[in-house]
Amino acid sequence: MEFRFATAGLLALSLTACATMPGETARTAAPSAETFEAAPVSQLVDAVSIPFETFELDNGLKVIVHTDRKAPVVGVTTYYRVGSKHEPRGRTGFAHLFEHIMFTGSENVENFDIPLEAAGSTGTNGSTNPDRTNYVETVPTGAVDLALMMESDRMGHLLGAVNQDKLDKQRGVVKNEKNQGDSQPYGLTRYLISEGLLPIGHPYRHSTIGSMADLDAASVTDVRKWFIDNYGPNNVVLALTGDIDVSTAREKVQRWFGHIPRGPEVVQPRAEPVTLASPVSREHVDQVPLVRLYRLWSGPGLQSPDSAPLTAGLSVFGGLASSRLDKVLVREEQLAVRVSSFYDQDEQLGTAYVTMDVKPGVDRAVAEARLDALIADYVANGPTADELKRAATQIVSGQIDGLEQVGDFGGKGVTLAEGLLYAGDAGFYKRQLSAIAAVTPDSVRGAMQRWLTRPVYKLAITPGPRTEKGADMGGWGDEGTVPPPKPDAKLPAPPLVTGPPRPMPPVGLVKPLVFPAVERAKLSNGITVALARRTAIPKVTMALEFDAGSAADGAAKAGRQAMMMDLLKEATTTRTAQQIAEEEERLGANVNAVTGRDVSAVQMTALTANLAPSLALMADIVRNPAFADEDVVRVRNQRLASIKQAMASPQGIATRALDPIIYGSAHPYGSVGALGSEQVVQAITPAALRSEHANWIRPEGAAITVVGDVTMGDLLPKLEAAFGNWKGDSAYLPMKDLTVAVPAPQPRIVLIDRPSSPSSMLLFGRVLPLTGTTQDTEALDLANEVIGSGFLSRLNMDLRETKGWTYGIGTGLTGVVGPRAAVVQTLVQADRTGDSIKAIFEQMRAFPKAKGVDAVELQRVTEGNIANLPTRYQTNASVLSAMLTNRRFGRPDDYQSRLADIWRGVDAAAINAAAAQYLQPDDMVVIVVGDRKAIEGQLTGLGLPIEYRDPQ
Template sequence: MKKFAVLASVSPCALLLCALAVPAQAQVAPATLAKSVDIPYQEFTLKNGLRVIVHTDRKAPVVAVSVWYDVGSKHEPKGKTGFAHLFEHLMFNGSENAPGDFFGPMKEVGATDMNGTTYFDRTNYFETVPVSALDRTLFLESDRMGHLTGAITQAVLDEQRGVVQNEKRQGDNQPYGLSSYHQLDALFPAGHPYGHDTIGSMADLDAASLATVKGWFVDHYGPNNAVLVLAGDIDAAQARPLVEKYFGAIQAGAKSPRVTAPVPTLPAAVNETINDRVAEVRIERSWVVPGLSSDDAVALDVAAGVLGGLSSSRLKTALVREEKLASSVDASNSTFAQLGLFSVEMNVRQGVDPAAALKRLDAIVADFLRTGPTADEVQRYVARSVSGRISGLESVGGFGGKAVTLAEGALYENDPAHYKKELTTLAGETPASVKAAATRWLTRPAYTLTTVPGARAAYEEAQVPKAATVAPAPEPAPKNTRGPIPGIGAAAPLSFPAVQRTKLSNGIELVYAQRSAVPLTRAVVSFDAGVAADVPNKLGTQQLTLSMLQEGTTSKNSVQIAEATERLGATLGTGASLDRTFVSIAAPSPNVQPAFDLLADVTRHPAFAPAEVARVKNVQLARIGQELTNPSALGARVLPKMLYGAGNPYAKSFGSGDPKAVAALTRDDLVGWSQAWLRPEKAKIFVVSDRPLAEVKAALDRSFGDWRGTGAAGVKAANAASTPSAAKIVLIDRPDSPQSVILGGLPTGLNGSDELLAVNTANDALGGSFTGRLNMDLREDKHWSYGVYGIFQRSAGAAPYVISAPVQANRTGESVAALRSDMQAFTSTRPITDAEFQQTIAEATRSLPGDFETSSAVLQAMQTNDLYRRPDDYYATLAQKYRAMTKAELDAAARKALDPNKLFWVVVGDAKTVRPQLDSLGLPVEVIPAASVAGAN
């Protein structure tokens, strides 16, 4: 196997060959981009079989630690579905020499991008930590690899089983949330390793015993069944002694055998229809296709993109844009180690015959299989895909960074550099190769699932375990055999890039920072508008206007805009916060000038063609319909008016709008809003790029410098006198909900432009982190929820406190009571403890380098500082501010801001189950049907 030399002084361009620095006016070819991707690495293997891969990236004083185990749901035998995922959770609950949960000691080191995931082929754990914390991190990872079973008690098993079952309920509670179970059951024969969902069944999770769970660990989590990747400010010479020290003594264990997982073909087409509480008919058509090792997998990626994945794709163009048979359509190819799933998914527009829509979809797919893609379609997909890969590889860790890329190749293909083969194959795809692969696999019989509006079938619930007649004797605490958990070295300072400000020739302010890790430019045109500028009694005007920007300009139609974006390898987007409206683009820096030209065209010259307005309006109405079936979206449509008071501009935060108002919007409404708010006087442009400021400014001047506003500028209304809701409960009745979504609202009297550092830091111990009391109580202690958080919902003119708690339906009332009790204790009888204070300050200071590793994080920070009127070097001064804080200061800030007696609640759940629970809480309860929420403004 080829080894790539790693030098101690790797340049910031370590990811890519710096030869990519071509003139900005030239458009880089996708194949050139693909060939430039390079992640140099070294590797070694311990005597116990642990494979270790090291990549050096010196851009920040952090190291990504990623441990991948060769065990996933495909390894689960009948009766043990969900075991791999259950064990992912158990391995966060402490080990023999590091009792307690994994999050506490990692929080102290300032870990970022910390998580674990399970899927068909693997279980992985990852965190990005300061270099000074690497000893502690490796100790903890090695302890749960080699010293775990003694820490798994019946109480720990019961706790994490409950958390996993609530994770399952949370997914199942979504519209269309049961479709994947039907898909896998139909596509795979009984007993096929890929034939069941990773989350498992309630019955199998119920049946998991302490003995079987411990046996599962012994069978799958040895060092010789794992890959460890270290990526960041480290090299192999530094890494080897550390890995030997912490992992070398762990005994080799069993190794997962490669399961037999042939690609099945259905003997005949299968069609199934199910009912769900959804707004639109959804048709999903699926095939099982080859996996990662097959070249056909890449060709099928291209086929999916051309068919339905790209914005310019054939299905989107025909079914959504031109013929208006669907409100949305997508195609995807999900590639796993041994096989994949190719799917086409269409939401049929209301009033359209689903059979007619499906017939047309089939005709488009058949035409694609007959003729294949064009060369331009292939190249557009390649450009977008490679650009996306480059963007993701700016991170050393996380869900898609360099450590993940190397680990995946090593585990699945025995080649950490397998990504190079994928990119080479991708760059070499032709219309003929894509057509051949698509014909091979998509002409086979398919499984088609149609989900229609209606009452769901009875839900498979977990069973309450029978109480033991004799309480089991407590298990003896394991003896510490490895000494204390290592300490942490001195925290490295944050090197936040210098922010420069200048102006374009027409006066638009440019706020710029340089980051050279990857040849990528990110730009945001930010307008002083936002939800607060939406039109009273016409809520949804802003969103429809923004949706129209990419649907045609005076020189390009929607397909031409999509094609131009894809050729550049760019990502073009729009969005809004409560205070600001955004148009953004990210593109490889060699394409910066045409990217800025495209950004300027959609921002400055929207056509608002009447036919397109009518079409996009219908899409937005369909989205509103979806929101009215989604539990979290239902709550979010009711909460703002209660939180801010009806007359407050922020109360207009109302999902995708009022359906009656949106239906009545005209082209003139959109033109008027655009001219009033999307204008140069209200704009600032924020850019993070590897290109120098002078070059970026010149490019923006060519695109935006001659822009002048038309007509009168919009003026935001002053806050009208309004009163937030009194303490009460609003119950939104959503039948057949296995979970309830609880939202708590608390007006605080704070503004986002205030200095909120103290109160936000205090909240870390209450609701702002995984280890916050709200989450630890309802998730870890009571295991009634998959995750609970509370945040200050910050905007320029307000900062109310909002709690989000999805909980199992039969614990809804108790959960509200627990949240109220936790809030009361935090502000009175049990303020921040010394341990919480020290842990919070340690995390806040040590996490800063990891928090701002990527250009997207820097770009967001620049906008946040500007909105809240903070100095551009605000984050560079944060560590000093944190270290100067006292516990008394945080206690006082929390008591002043948080009055639990003013909490009100929005609960989305099944009223027949939930109402009796809520009636016992001593607050007035108002029940409203989900259908009535549409007019809640």
């Protein structure tokens, strides 16, 4: 899938007790969950409900309306029945290119982002895949007319605004998007898979991003014709979800879209699964850390009766934490450090994936033979009924999560629109879930034998210098055998007759955020509890936090804390890793141990019906880890492989280099990060992990934060049963000294060579003279938005939209308790590395000296942010995140409710002052990861000393 800008993906359906050590917290028993019965899958399916109504305009526009009044916002989701599979030879990449162009303005709207963000829109974005192009935004109820007017102008009044300059700029953006993906480890695999599975000319064979030669050849006349042929209202589904009803929607949609004439019908191409004549094997050498093996088959699309059996079956085989592949290849035989299998579905075609990252030092032939044997055995014998029940529970539980959000890529609008577009039924999601719940071992075995006994495509990605160029891949497939298309001659396009001007409607009343009230209590052992009750979905999200994080390691022990946290789920004194995974899946729960900079936490989402047994499982994971020798060895190998993976990525290399430079090795933040260093991880022992756990994972100072469908009266007894008898040792409390001095700034360029990289990673950073607990920094946050945070920021509009040198650039202020840092990061085309650094410096220095915040920017980051507050806190996870941040930085529980008044009190002078004090580039270190031969000459004239470092 290709996106206009970086975003989240679509909603997918598609034990022995140890002696207590000195200073160690005693591992007292946590309750068992074995006496509880999990809710049946059929009951969970019943809980997934998105009521809707539909209507159709005379011009063929299909409209879905779902009413959800929990927040004063409306999701506007528009699906066009045109994707990359509809592109003919010579026009690959046109659907995705037009997705970009359709954001650059129409005949009556100069820029789609500015009015929407000013009105409080969030999630304003678009994406393209083989089957469709979509556009999403979630707006305050008072801005629905504005959003509909703009979508209708995009649909019916676009062509007069499509000109050569916009075409050229968006071509540049798309090229950088392609280079960014190609630069990653395994980044060319997406092309290799379709080339091996599908013949030249198959609609799903060429990539969504297309051929650079085809894009270079596209003229304004070509792209106008593409629009006329494909973007009529009769090829569109519009979903309005949230604070709106069908009668209101019908009037508004008719008013804004009714005048747009029908267009040609988009013709659905034939795009059937392909059976290879015989097995195919391909080797690909790339800049990767590990050998990665693929086993691949094409298969049926979304509406096939085999869709659900293949989805559930491959989840059992390699998708669940308890999967067959994980159990055998990772845990027991330790031939792999990572495995997976899943069924990736498009409308007319699916792909069955089985992947394996071979453990370093393992004979590849042995690993391959074992993988193939496991596949053959599973296809022959299939899963058990219990495995399928656990897979179905996890899939349905994930769909329940999607009910919280009305719009954006993960929301209910997408679910309904895809059903209507692909299956003629907006309620298709319910049929899919019912089918998943109904799969049986026999139905899965039958589907596997129909599709996975056909000739396989075996693909191996092996470490070494990259031997193929992404620039030459992803097109129609006959490049080199036919003359390349001629470049765009940039001839004037014929004039168009445009309609009368259409004024944009005013934004109506925007309702304020109603943030849930926070209740507080304590367990008998002193652990604090905070609860925000929300009843939108029958689930609970929670976090148990400890004052630790990677800062507890510092540079000397980098990686120890995170490895200890990773091992919590590997086994307890009464449960094996396999038992933990199976119990989690059976309950429809998700327990994760995470290591941040300042805190370590165990987080959980659970179905309200299964909360008690889920808490019992979570408590056992937190309190009674086994740290068995064999588990430590296995997880150590996985972490070492992850470090190698990070060091193969330009972003990973730069990120690991920055903090030791700007914070210094003496400061707790001055390490390579939670992943750690090879030397430290290699030396970690079970005894060291037990000590780490005893020192940091303890009830003193721990805090439980909960959001979801539970009352404090129901919650407290369950928490008390799980954690109340956990006793610590208050005589010994470890401390982190975040006041350690950081080095004086030494502005310079640090160049790290990554040969043959088509893009350069740029990471700027400096430590600021303030901490996370410094209050009244809202003006700085808004100044950061103006310069570099968000699509409309000055840096992104300059380097992406004007110059076309990057797919995106962002700035940030690190969210830490101790000294904060200002950072800038982007991937730029290699031949513009020096120019990009210069342009970034120029933009940052100009703000505010040459150009202070203007009226449009000020309105967007104050009133625009105020208007989108209700949209920001639709989900349990977003509310939990806000509560945890408030706790960490000493903010009041009602901080989010106060933000509107705080932002209204921030004027241009305050923003300019914050930019002048904190967001200047002069003290920044600039880390550059790229091909030294191609970029070194560009850096010598920037006036900064250059330091050369090895990636390690």
